[in-house]
Amino acid sequence: MPPTTQSRSAISYVVMDGDELSAPLFTAWCAQRAEAEGLIVTEVITDPDSLTPPAERPGWGRVMALAACGGTAMVITVNRRMIAADPREWADLAEQLADAGTALTTMAVPAAHKSTEQKNGVTA
Numbered sequence: 001m002p003p004t005t006q007s008r009s010a011i012s013y014v015v016m017d018g019d020e021l022s023a024p025l026f027t028a029w030c031a032q033r034a035e036a037e038g039l040i041v042t043e044v045i046t047d048p049d050s051l052t053p054p055a056e057r058p059g060w061g062r063v064m065a066l067a068a069c070g071g072t073a074m075v076i077t078v079n080r081r082m083i084a085a086d087p088r089e090w091a092d093l094a095e096q097l098a099d100a101g102t103a104l105t106t107m108a109v110p111a112a113h114k115s116t117e118q119k120n121g122v123t124a
Helices: 018-038 058-067 085-098 111-119
Strands: 009-016 040-047 072-077 103-106
Touching: 009 058, 009 085, 009 103, 018 040, 018 058, 058 072, 058 085, 085 103
Parallel strands: 009 040, 009 072, 072 103
Antiparallel strands: none
């Protein structure tokens, strides 16, 4: 089920992997993406380690619980590796969220960093 037009909230989901200093920057990028979609980030959820399977992460559990309650249009993360290293796992998790009416996406590369990142071959 696609997000409804009445669902105007988004969740920012960030996995820190020992880089807590980047949290404000990562969450700001996710908020920019939400704003571009006409959404407001209503909750920022973090987990400490991307090596832990998503189903075992407390933060990801909260993401899934909020999506199940309805009213969340989108979950935004910095990149797919924060959630799943395997594209099939990402697709499975995206499908689970879609069943609850929530889209799973990565942030768009902020315009201020786009030219540098494109030169380095980095994409969101």
